[in-house]
Amino acid sequence: MLFKSKFLLPVLAGAMLLQSCGDKNKSDEFYTTADGLAYKVYEQKDGEYVNRGEIAADDTSGARLGQVITMHMSYRTANDSVLFDSRQQGQPVMLPVMEPTFKGSLEDALTMMRAGDSGVFKISVDSLFANTFNQPMPPFVKPGTHFTFYLKAEKVQSEQDAIADQQKMFEEQMLAQQERAKEQIKIDDAKIQEYIKEKGLQNVQKTDAGVYYVITEQGKGPKAKAGDNVSVHYKLSFLDGKELESSYDNPMSGGQPFTFPLGQGQVIQGWDDGIAQLNEGSKAILLIPSTLAYGEQARGEQMPANSILRFDVELVDIKN
Known part of the structure; x- marks a missing residue:
């Protein structure tokens, strides 16, 4: 969905390990931009994910300001506690590409992503909470550490196309929910009738x-x-x-x-x-x-x- 805030606020969901796009290539090194963003970005070739290597500062093939990325996203603390995972929510998120809120920000990460790409990014928690989340750092987050973001870009679109896709998704979800409700009302009705008989x-x-x-x-x-x-x-x-x-x-x-x-x-x-x-x-x-x-x-x-x-x-x- 399109969020009113710039990015999702962190929600502690408990510690678990995620399968990330880079797990099969743990020897792949992180690269670092001039602004201090540590990253690994992968593209699909012949059904396999391949590290794109160092991405030039003047590379404009990624998402641009004003566009919207539809992606699956998860992020975890430095000790591997998962704070958010869109796959657990059952649907991808839609994030608009905006001006960076600080050097080495998540906004910078989005501009490195193309449709179909996967990426792993390490972002300073101090800067993230102060400039992007705009809230005090919770006690379970250690200052001076980083969050690791795992992104899988499904689409890169104009805002207009993203809104149209979002509306279509809502309509499909509503229809599916209505179909489930038709079956559930039959189940509930039978249980209620049984209860009425049991209670006399x-x-x-x-x-x-x-x-x-x-x-x-x-x-x-x-x-x-x-x-x-x-x-x-x-x-x-x-x-x-x-x-x-x-x-x-x-x-x-x-x-x-x-x-x-x-x-x-x-x-x-x-x-x-x-x-x-x-x-x-x-x-x-x-x-x-x-x-x-x-x-x-x-x-x-x-x-x-x-x-x-x-x-x-x-x-x-x-x-x-």
Whole structure:
């Protein structure tokens, strides 16, 4: 993706070893530019990566200012702790080629890369954090050392072409996600029906979108309309009974109900859909398939991807 910041901020992902483009040629030497950038750049010839050797200062075959490089990128500390790996993220990154922020910078490295090239670059951590990341150096990084960047350039394009590619990629990802969701809703629906039978729930209803709900106490007030502010007490749990959180004893809200505008997309779709079925004062059980909750998005260790959620709710108040 195209990032708003100049480069990715470092994220500690744990120590692991990566297979880099230069692992098969460990005897290959690093070269150093006049600005102090240590590098090894490889090109593909007959299916093999070959060290390009020393690259002349006036070589203009690499990426130019204003262009965008689509690449896989990883970088690690001097003690081989991996901080970022785009392959672990499942997609390459797109970085615009900008003016260098210091001598021997990552921006300088990008201008040495051509489409299809792979490169290994050693960059000063002191300069990197001070001039590119623009943040204090974290305690696990030792001053005076370097980060080693491993780059594999897939495309070098104009900004316009890169944006078009990015849009196409997003559309393809969205279509793939929708197809996965179609299958997941079938899986979730079967699990919810089994749960209903196991718990002996009666008078279960289902919305068009797919939320199952049971009104356990019928309220006498009106139903909320889209745009109304609703106040809801809730208890969240998994189908196995494990409780995750409750508004009744939430210290952050002082035990007050959760208030939000209905039908505005500010909560999960299952809530917008389920709460709309209730009269003010009602209590109910909402069984929400993962596709109407957080879907493939895991929310830490407490909530894995594709989690079906049970909410025991009370619609306390409606304000137009």
